[in-house]
Amino acid sequence: MxxxxxxxxxxxxxxxxxxxxxxxxxxxxxxxxxxxxxxxxxxxxxxxxxxxxxxxxxxxxxxxxxxxxxxxxxxxxxxxxxxxxxxxxxxxxxxxxxxxxxxxxxxxxxxxxxxxxxxxxxxxxxxxxxxxxxxxxxxxxxxxxxxxxxxxxxxxxxxxxxxxxxxxxxxxxxxxxxxxxxxxxxxxxxxxxxxxxxxxxxxxxxxxxxxxxxxxxxxxxxxxxxxxxxxxxxxxxxxxxxxxxxxDADPARWPRRARRAAGPSVVEGRRLTVSRGGRALVEGLDLTLRAGEIVGVSGPSGCGKSSLGDALLGLHAPACGAVRRIEGVARTAFQKLYQDPVSAFPRRRALGATLADVARRFGRRRAEVEALLARLDLAPALLARRPEQVSGGELQRLALLRVMLAEPRFLFADEPTSRLDPITQRGVIDLIATLAEEGCSVLLVSHDAALLDRTADWRMALGGHGTAEAAGRAAPAVALGAAG
Ligand SMILES: Nc1ncnc2c1ncn2[C@@H]1O[C@H](COP(=O)(O)OP(=O)(O)OP(=O)(O)O)[C@@H](O)[C@H]1O
Ligand SMILES: [Mg+2]
The missing domain is CATH 3.40.50.300 (P-loop containing nucleotide triphosphate hydrolases)
Incomplete structure (x- = not known):
């Protein structure tokens, strides 16, 4: 019927x-x-x-x-x-x-x-x-x-x-x-x-x-x-x-990214405990994020992946422990690629106007914005529209462009390809890998195990609520060790 x-x-x-x-x-x-x-x-x-x-x-x-x-x-x-x-x-x-x-x-x-x-x-x-x-x-x-x-x-x-x-x-x-x-x-x-x-x-x-x-x-x-x-x-x-x-673009079929020697430490967490609403999500975590390295983070919904990134960026105060960021680098070089790209842009402004402001702030020329648009496979005509007038995947790439204008030294990328088709996803992950090759330290959150396996230098799995440890106690972060 x-x-x-x-x-x-x-x-x-x-x-x-x-x-x-x-x-x-x-x-x-x-x-x-x-x-x-x-x-x-x-x-x-x-x-x-x-x-x-x-x-x-x-x-x-x-x-x-x-x-x-x-x-x-x-x-x-x-x-x-x-x-x-x-x-x-x-x-x-x-x-x-x-x-x-x-x-x-x-x-x-x-x-x-x-x-x-x-x-x-x-x-x-x-x-x-x-x-x-x-x-x-x-x-x-x-x-x-x-x-x-x-x-x-x-x-x-x-x-x-x-x-x-x-x-x-x-x-x-x-x-x-x-x-x-x-x-x-x-x-x-x-x-x-x-x-x-x-x-x-x-x-x-x-x-x-x-x-x-x-x-x-x-x-x-x-x-x-x-x-x-x-x-x-x-x-x-x-x-x-x-x-x-x-x-063919299914991450399960990607080749593994070649590992390179990591550079100096860019962000460090020492005995870091991150809580939300009085509940510890990450407890006593030690980690060092180095220039040129991609660290993959996975874990069930609500387990604290975003909160950990926010703590490393200084957007959320840790309950315990300390975060150290490399000295002599502008605050704006620590960037976050939001999970929800809608939150990266004011609703009622044309996308081009917002990006022009950001470009001006970082002293980037128009030609550089245009070059980035081309690299992200985005049509310049999109800039005349408001955020709700482009597709989900287009907005996600525009949010990445916005972050790239700031020339990040540390990038917290929270599910940066969740709205992309597999081919475009691969292009964006390649771009993030290029950023890393140019010396950026990347903390990459994804629910896709194959994607992290192929992309990250090493991986971390966060436990979460719904698991046995979570009833009252914090679920520990578990290092999965090096990939590749
Ligand atoms: N309100 C609008 N005005 C003009 N063009 C629009 C508008 N909304 C969407 N578009 C354009 O129409 C095309 C199709 O958009 P649509 O949202 O259907 O894509 P999609 O296949 O759902 O993509 P995604 O997988 O990224 O969600 C896109 O190029 C988008 O920029
Ligand atoms: Mg759509």
């Missing part, structure tokens, strides 16, 4: 330039449709066009058939009554979609009351049943969002999104930045909805997730579909050159 059928759906910007060329696709009950592709190739815009949620400055053309009714993609108002009832969007950041002041079950009950018009008692009962079906009992249902683990919060957000009875789930990069265990959990969550006759459209850069989901695949590049068909067949024997390159 076909749940959604799109015919020649295309997306244009205000000047009439096509951002997505006509795409036709079909979503069947019980079979996932996975979209892979280049960053900036129009995956998110295509999904938005199918749901009638494009931003006002963009417009679409084409026909979308959902739940037996035909919709004109050029008339997004017509889609509104489908939201929550026929189509649910699985939010990538569950925390952002949950109300922090409302208990888990109440959030799901509210959706039942608002979208389906259930009376309070019936809504509460329905919410409890939804959560139970996802393995969350009464006790979990009484918790506030901050008391839930990331995986639990995602299940609550999922239940709330689907409470209106939507059969179609659209998930845009549902696993970006998640470690393998949580990625598998999300894959199970998405597949479970299919078992009861639902439909799933999943956009992802994660080749492992794509394989876990299976079903049909669309590969996109530069606003057009380059290949489509059964996922397993395409993974086994890709027809398009681009698809082959995409699969």
């Amino acid at each position: 076909t749940l959604l059928q799109a015919d020649d759906v295309a997306v244009f910007d205000a000047s009439g330039r096509a951002l997505v060329h006509p795409v036709s696709l079909r979503l069947d009950a019980g079979a996932p449709l996975v979209v892979l592709g280049e960053t900036g190739s129009g995956k998110s815009l295509l999904a938005q066009a199918l749901m009638g949620t494009l931003p006002p400055e963009l417009w679409a053309r084409g026909r979308v058939r959902i739940a037996e009714a035909e919709h004109d993609a050029a008339q997004p108002q017509g889609f509104r009554r489908l939201w929550g009832r026929a189509v649910a969007v699985l939010p990538q950041e569950p925390w952002l979609s949950l109300d922090p002041l409302m208990r888990a079950r109440a959030q799901v009950a509210e959706a039942h009351a608002l979208v389906r018009g259930l009376a309070p008692v019936a809504a509460r009962r329905a919410a409890a049943a939804d959560l139970a079906a996802l393995g969350l009992g009464d006790e979990a249902g009484r918790r506030y969002p901050h008391e839930l683990s990331g995986g639990m919060a995602q299940r609550v957000a999922f239940a709330a999104a689907r409470a209106g009875g939507a059969r179609i789930v659209v998930a845009d990069e549902p696993t970006k930045g998640l470690d393998a265990a949580r990625r598998d959990e999300v894959a199970r969550l998405l597949t479970r909805a299919l078992e009861t006759g639902g439909g799933l459209l999943a956009i992802t850069h994660d080749l492992a997730l794509a394989q876990l989901l299976g079903g049909r695949l669309i590969v996109m590049r530069e606003g057009a579909v380059v290949e489509s068909g059964p996922l397993a067949e395409i993974f086994a024997a890709p027809q398009a050159d681009y698809t082959q390159k995409l699969l």
